[in-house]
Amino acid sequence: MRNIFLLLFTFSAFQLAAQQTVTGKVTDTEGEPLIGVNILVVGANVGGITDFDGNYSIDVPEEGKALLFSYVGYAQREISINNRSVVNVELSSDAEALDEVVVIGYGTKKKRDVIGSVTTVKSESITKLKTTSFVDGLQGRASGVQVTSNSGVPGAPSTVKIRGVNSLSIGTDPLWIVDGMPIYSGSSLGATNGATSQDPMSMINPNDIESIQVLKDAAATAIYGSRGSNGVIIITTKTGKQGRGNISLDYSAGITELSRKPEEVGFTNTEEWFSLVETARRNSNSGQETPFDPNSILNLFRDDPIARLSREEALAVNTNWFGQILGQGNYQDLNLSGNMGFEKANMYLSFGYRNDNSVLTNNGLTRYSVRANLQFNPVNNLQVEARLNFNHTKNDRVKQQVGGALGNNSGGNSAGFGNANRNALPWYPIYNSDDPSGYWNPMSGNNLVAAIDRSLLVDEVSSYRGLGGLALEYSIPFVKGFSIRTEGSFDLIQANTLNWVTATLRENGSFASDESRLRRSINYNLYAKYNREFGRHALSITAGTESQEDNQELRLMEGQNLTGTYKEIGNPQDLLTLSGGLNYEEYLRAFFGRADYKFKDRYFLGVSFRRDGSSKFNEDYRWGFFPALSLGWVVSDEPFWGDNFLSSVKLRGSYGQTGNKNIPSNRFVTTYANNPDWRYGPSEVIQEGTRITNIGVPTLTWETTSSYDFGIDYGLWDGRVSGSVAYYFQDVTDLLLSSPLATSAGLEGNRIWGNIGDMQNWGLEVELSSVNVRRSNFSWRTDFNITTNKNKVVRLTSDLDRSGRGLINGNQMSRTGGRLWTYYMAEDAGVDPERGVNMIWEIDIDHFEATGETVKTGRRIPATLNNLQNHRIIHQDKTSVPTVFGGFNNTFTYKGFDLSVFFSFSAGDYLYDYEEQRTTDVQYGQVVLRKSLIGNTWTPDNPNARYPELRWQGAYPWSWDPEVENPESPTGKGDWVEASGNYKNETVNWTKYLYKADFIRLRNLQAGYTFPKQLVQRWKIQNLRVYVTGTNLWVYSPHYDGWDPESGGGVLPPLEIWSGGLSVTF
Incomplete structure (x- = not known):
């Protein structure tokens, strides 16, 4: 008996020695313990759960090599034990785990299997930025994606470019896909009528977005064919989750202000304005005192004076127009959502409300949105998805158009922030009791208070947008991995614009326009999918067809000299326009396919194609074929790699073609x-x-982009550091270009379309994520991305190439061998220290005429109107396209507290400040003047000033004769002459006002606190978080001190936003 007991004891000891006890703690990404997490020993029938503090202890048999952690609503994780006795685990929610499953064209892939260039932006990155449109939230969040905020007006459009500019004259917007449907993303809803346009994307509620995938290379975008040349952005909205249902409420409210104040830009008051103007008059009149008479400009071009003001009356006025039309704005944002999941069905419902009261008086945007996403399995093998989204916005707009400088406001559109920058002089009064309206000179467009009076002007856009779709996917039961999916979807936008102006504001009498635009986009596709694994092989095939129809109906009525005071047109005495009908129609048909092969889970091959047919081209040139090929290799999974700090390395490369038809x-x-x-x-x-x-060109065909992409995805120290590096090269051929014709051609617009020219675009993208600190109570994570971009025009028309000159667009030029849209203007050479006039660098005009090259002679010449026009230089290193951009974010957590700090940056581009040019020239006293003129203009005692001597109407007693002989001149000609020179150059540009637009911006700062679950669960609450957010808090631009380096001068800059909010989940 004793021997038997010893034998059993020895066997048990061996058993105990063969197993290991592992303990640890399971938390969520915010460090909160997770209760009841299931733990399974992989390879053994042993399991356990976590306790109320998230702790666990489990005995692991000898055959157990890993632990599998699973929890409802969270992504499961498998962790190798590696002889450790303590294994702490952090689980990500399903939403956070979406970056492990990447949405691609007509399907999804595991992130590991993706060999195209795809970047995921999470929903919380978008919603942290408390702006009206979610598009602004993409700025700096993804490599290769450049987002420019064009204005601080609520709902104003932003410009999005992926991997630079891929076309000369047609749209560069990416293709936007929402839940599988291509949607309209044009720049405007309704007519602008002198106001800031509204972005259709502002109608989408950011809180409904689950994730955003940015597809950048041809391996990812070629399956979208003709619509993918500018990249593709795929938006996936939220769906119901299996498990316990919940209701979430998110509410935030805040205040908005200008990120840069008018006093920082610097505008003169009445006293300063008169001092500068009368100094200019004195300098132009041989020192004689010539007081300025306000009436000389109030009615300069009028036979019937409509306003009069004496000098004494003007000096007694000091109107701060910015103060009159600007104030502190505010917003409210409320979002209520619920989701529920069952065994065979789940649903997500949401309601959103946002109200933006702009910093511009009487300007605001209100948005309502509802969404219902439903997924269910009515029978075995059939999945049904129904998505419906309805949005309504009401946009009360104010005029922004610059104009009406001299009392003439025939269109009724001159007012607002633009005129405050340029034409609304500080000595203009606001009120006049003698005028029936009570306003002083309201018809000028420069009485900005009158121009925002809602009893005198109404400009409203009421828009409705419906996005919906139905998808059915049937899995063939007798063919494993084979399914057929069909999708039908629609995007309907109805925009009603009402513009009403009384005769008080408008030279040509009262006016009203009533416009209705209905834009319809109907999309249908049918495709089959096959996914199977055969031992070490895996194959995925997708093939199908797609059809899309887009059209727009426009109905417009315009009239003036209205009867009565109704804001509708009613019965006008003068009906200007009455029109309606289908003014736009387009059809697209396509066949597409994709095959992905994987061997040993580390060798990847992908091929795809799309054949598109578009109604925009003639029958013989209608169809285009767009293929792609991609390869990938997970090097770190090779046996020779071994264990080292480079825990994950994947090499990838791709080639493919996409098209562009945006004409x-x-x-x-x-x-x-x-x-x-x-x-x-x-x-x-x-x-x-x-x-x-229009002169028809029957041979018009697709603009084609051939893309090459080579990248490496890496992870260090088991994912502690991860990221990617990619080089891209794009060769764009058969550029669709609207080129100029001679005026004598008699063609409307004098332009003709053609496939004219080629260009190239290339750069480097770097992404880096680092978990710097990860402890039980504290974590610190850094995310960084940077993109470089350059381009070159390879070919234009034969005539332009032979001359060496390029395609000119205002003050920019594109020409063969150069960069896209380089600035083309005379080069500033300061102020002449002897004569006090602006100077520029002379070019060799004969050499330019012969070769198209602009070469400086080394001589400075005066900036007369003729010289500015004749001595323009092609500045190859100066364009409006950034060469470097990106962003970086730091996220800190400590117990329940969290802090995120996000910066975006851009460099390498230039901006032209038109407003500074016009407001630092006295001209004839009709413009606002900058404070920077004070003490910075040329005098005999200040010969090195930035600005020339103040002169009335640009009248200097020195001129320049280019033909007079001058032996000291490099060209043998040209010299000063004593004659009045034409320096009225306020509308001709030169580099004096061209600035580098480099900047770094504190884009977002958010601090929050999440209450402990043990506490809030007593209140029947699953989660409770409060937060404070700041947006656009600081910007540093070393070379530009105007309104904003991103939006430039003359438009409302991005707004500084301070807000507080709470998120509750029940």
Whole structure:
């Protein structure tokens, strides 16, 4: 008996020695313990759960090599034990785990299997930024993606470019996909009428977004064919989750202010304005005192004066127009959502409300949104998905158009922030008791208070947007891994614009316009999917067809001299416009396919194609074929790799083609128009006739982008540090370009479309994420990305290439061998220290005429109007396209506290400050003047000033004769002459006002506190968090001190936002 007992004891000891006790703690990403997490020993029938503090202890048999942690609502994790006795685990919620499953065209992939260039932006990154449109939240969050905020007006559009500019003259917007449907992302809802346009993307509620995937290379975008050349952004909205349902409430409210104040830019008051103007008059009149008479400009071009003001009356006024039209704005944002999941169904419902009261008086945007996403399995093998989203916005706009400088506001659109920058002088009064309206000179467009009076002007856009879709996917039961999916979806936008202006504000009498635009996009696709694994092989195939129809109906009525005071058109005495009908129509048909092969889970091969047919091209050139090939290799899974700090390394490369068709419809057809009011020949008799409005080019075809991408995805120290590095090169051929024709051609617009030219675009993308500290109570994570981008025009038209000159667009030029849209203007050479006039660098005009090259002679010449026009230089290193951009974020957590600090940056581009040019030139006293003129203009005692001597109407007693002989000149000609020179150059640009637009911006700062679950669960609450957020808090631009380096001068800059909020989940 004793021997048997010893034998059993010895066997038990061996058993105990063969197993190991592992303990640890399971928490969520915020460090809170998770209760009841299931733990399974992989390879053994042993398990356990965590206690109320998230702790666990489990005996692991000898065959157990890993632990599998699973919890409802969280992504499961498998962790190798590696002879450790303590294994602490952090679980991510399903939403956080989405970056492990990447949404691609017509499907999904595991992140590990992706060999294209795809970046995921999580929903919390978008919602932290408390702006109206979620698009602003992408700025600096993803490599290769450049987002520019064009204005601080609520709902204003932002510009999005992926991997730079890929076209010369047609749209560069990416393709936007929401839950599988291509949606409209144009720049405007409704007519602008002198106001800031509204971005259609502002109608989408950011809180409904689960994740955003940015597809950048051809391996990812070629399956979208003709729509993928500018990249693709896929938005996935939230769905119900299996398990316990919940209701979430998120509410935030805040205040908005200008991120840069008018006093920081610096505008003169009345006393300073008069001092500068009268100094200019004195300098131009041989020192004689010539007091300024306000009436000399109030009615300069009018025979019937509508306003009069004496000098004494003007000096007694000091109106701060910015103070009159600007104030502190505010917003409220409320979002209520619920989700519930069952065994065979789940649903997500949401309601959103946002109200933005702008810093501009009487300007605001209100948005309502509802969403219902439903997924269910009515029968075995059939999955049904239904998604419906309805949005309504009401946009009360104010005019922003600059104009009406001299009392003439015929269109009624001149007002707002633009005129406060330029034409609303500080000595203009606001009120006048003698005027029936009570306002002083309201018809000028420069009485900005009158121009925002809602009893005198209304400008409203009421928009409705419906996004919906139904998808059915059937898994064939007798073919494992094979399914067929069909999707039908729609995007409907109805925008009603009402513009009403009384005769008090408008030179040509009262005016109203009532416009209705209905834009419809219907999309249908049918495709089959096959996914199987055969031992060490895995194969995934997708093939299908797609059809899309887009059209727009426009109905417009305009009238003036309205009867009565109704804001609708009613019965006008003068009906200007009455029109309606289908003004836009386009069709797209496509066939597509993709095959992905994987061997040993580390060798990857992908091929895809798409064949698109578009109604925008002639029948013989209608179809385009867009293939792609990609390869990948997880090197770190090779046996030779071993264990080292580089825990994960994946090499990937791709080549493919995408297309671009973003041109107006029917450009391949010659079109005509009739008009009874055209004049023909030398006669002044008005005759009815017909003329060509477009010369058809039947050979127009696709603009094609061939893309090459080479990258490496890496992870260090078991994912403690991760990221990617990628090089991209894009070769764009058959550029679709609207090129100019001679005026004598008699063509409307004098332009013709064609496939004219080629260009290239290349750069480097770097992404880096680092968990710097991860402890039980404290963590610190850093995310960083940076992108470089350069481009080159390879070919233009034969005529332009032979001359060496390029395609000119205002003050920018694109030419063969150079960068896209380089600045083309005279180069500033300071102020002449002897004469006090602006100077520029002379170029060799003969050499330019012969070769198209601009070469400086080394001589400075005065900046007369003729010299500015004739001595323009091609500045190859100065363009409006950034060469470097990106962002970095630091996130800290301590117990229940969290802090995130996000910066975005951009460098390498230039901006032209038109407003500074116009407001640092006295001209004839009709413009606002900058404070920077004070003490910074040329005098005999200040010969090195930035600005020239103040002169009335640019009248200097020195001029420049380019033909006079001058033996000291490099060209043998050209010298000063004593004659009045034309320096009225306020509208001709030169580099004096061209600035580097480099900046770094504190884009977002958020601090929050999440209450302990043990506490809030007593109140029947699952989660409770409060937070404070700041947006656009600081910007540093070393070279530019105007309004904003991103939006430039003259438009409302990005707003500084301070807000507080709470998030509750029941």
